[in-house]
Amino acid sequence: MSDVTPAREHPPLTEALRLPLAQIEPDALRIAVLGAGSWGTTFAKLLADGGSDVVLWARRREVAQEITETHRNSDYLPGINLPPNLRAHDSLERVLAGAQQVYLSVPSQSLRSNLHSIRDIVPPDVPIVSLMKGVERGTGRRMSEVIASELQVDPDRIAVVSGPNLALEIAKRQPTAAVVASSSRETAVAVAAASTNEYFASFVNTDVIGTEFGGVLKNLIAVAVGIADGVGYGENTKASIITRGLVELTHFAVAYGARPETMSGLAGLGDLIATCESKLSRNNTAGRLLGQGYAFTEVIAQMNQTAEGLSSVGPILELACQRGVHMPIVAQVARVLDGTLDPRELAPHLATDSDEPQGE
Ligand SMILES: NC(=O)c1ccc[n+]([C@@H]2O[C@H](COP(=O)([O-])OP(=O)(O)OC[C@H]3O[C@@H](n4cnc5c(N)ncnc54)[C@H](O)[C@@H]3O)[C@@H](O)[C@H]2O)c1
Numbered sequence: 545m546s547d548v549t550p551a552r553e554h555p556p557l558t559e560a561l562r563l564p565l566a567q568i569e570p571d572a573l574r575i576a577v578l579g580a581g582s583w584g585t586t587f588a589k590l591l592a593d594g595g596s597d598v599v600l601w602a603r604r605r606e607v608a609q610e611i612t613e614t615h616r617n618s619d620y621l622p623g624i625n626l627p628p629n630l631r632a633h634d635s636l637e638r639v640l641a642g643a644q645q646v647y648l649s650v651p652s653q654s655l656r657s658n659l660h661s662i663r664d665i666v667p668p669d670v671p672i673v674s675l676m677k678g679v680e681r682g683t684g685r686r687m688s689e690v691i692a693s694e695l696q697v698d699p700d701r702i703a704v705v706s707g708p709n710l711a712l713e714i715a716k717r718q719p720t721a722a723v724v725a726s727s728s729r730e731t732a733v734a735v736a737a738a739s740t741n742e743y744f745a746s747f748v749n750t751d752v753i754g755t756e757f758g759g760v761l762k763n764l765i766a767v768a769v770g771i772a773d774g775v776g777y778g779e780n781t782k783a784s785i786i787t788r789g790l791v792e793l794t795h796f797a798v799a800y801g802a803r804p805e806t807m808s809g810l811a812g813l814g815d816l817i818a819t820c821e822s823k824l825s826r827n828n829t830a831g832r833l834l835g836q837g838y839a840f841t842e843v844i845a846q847m848n849q850t851a852e853g854l855s856s857v858g859p860i861l862e863l864a865c866q867r868g869v870h871m872p873i874v875a876q877v878a879r880v881l882d883g884t885l886d887p888r889e890l891a892p893h894l895a896t897d898s899d900e901p902q903g904e
């Protein structure tokens with residue numbers, strides 16, 4: 545069966561959630577994915593398409609039922625058929641029991657409270673994988689840092705996945721690559737092996753800081769590009785913002801210990817291109833609405849999915865200030881968000897306060 549079909553009527557959902565014995569290989573890896581939004585569901589699908597036995601946690605029972613019984617998640621992946629070896633449940637205990645790898649894909653600002661709920665039921669010694677691309681407001685912590693502190697696990701058990709990964713394209717099996725980073729190469733390899741299939745390739749590295757910050761910072765540049773697009777500026781403006789944005793995110797990440805080459809890889813440049821160019825990107829879309837003149841509160845009201853960049857602007861600027869990193873594009877995004885800069889004024893030529901020409 546194709547992965548994409550037109551919307552159809554769902555059969556009536558039964559009250560009791562069944563977990564049918566799907567076509568699962570006896571030696572398949574048992575994986576838990578927490579968060580049944582567009583990325584959690586897509587990642588669960590690609591893991592299942594790679595042969596693993598995947599159980600997805602959905603907050604809402606009706607979403608779990610729909611996934612298990614009709615192999616659809618119509619709220620987040622309309623038209624996409626999910627494989628039979630992907631099931632869902634709204635009980636964290638049921639989802640985590642026996643899991644050999646655990647993947648997390650909830651909005652970044654909710655991660656800590658979700659970790660509180662699973663602290664005592666996460667299986668010991670299994671890899672914990674962040675699929676998220678945000679930093680925590682208030683602490684400025686990366687998601688892997690929040691996981692390490694809340695679950696009290698060795699950082700060698702933690703991995704992060706990042707790259708040019710627009711969910712809907714991957715759900716349609718369009719060929720894509722990502723990078724899995726962990727301080728332990730063994731953990732990265734184990735996660736990458738599970739996260740590779742015929743249409744999705746996972747590379748590995750040990751630069752957790754660069755891989756995570758790449759995913760966070762490209763969102764902010766995508767908001768800036770969206771603003772330029774919404775205003776009506778063309779390709780020169782957007783290419784200038786993307787290129788200067790890459791400089792900005794590289795300076796920031798390197799100041800925090802990232803390797804520069806990570807920022808020109810899949811988790812840096814790769815994701816920057818995908819997010820800044822695609823209308824599927826929620827960050828890009830949020831920026832476009834701002835550029836069209838909508839106020840921040842109106843943009844939030846229109847977004848029904850997570851645009852992490854909007855929450856990350858503040859903490860990233862605070863972190864930049866602490867290390868003396870100049871982030872003119874991100875600073876302009878912050879000013880558009882708080883209404884103190886007209887979107888038409890956002891431009892790469894505002895990248896410096898100096899009247900003197902600067903080195904590129
Ligand atoms: N969608 C993509 O293309 C994509 C790709 C790569 C990474 N990511 C990252 O994945 C993470 C999740 O994004 P998404 O695209 O799945 O978002 P989404 O908005 O599509 O889904 C978010 C999910 O989290 C649930 N949720 C909301 N508040 C919650 C809470 N307090 N506790 C638990 N669950 C809650 C929602 O019900 C929903 O199931 C983000 O950090 C995002 O940057 C997304």
Ligand SMILES: O=P(O)(O)OC[C@H](O)CO
Pocket residue numbers: 677707708709710711763766815818819824825826827828850851852
């Ligand atoms: O839709 P966005 O803007 O959250 O971007 C999705 C992915 O991070 C692209 O890699």
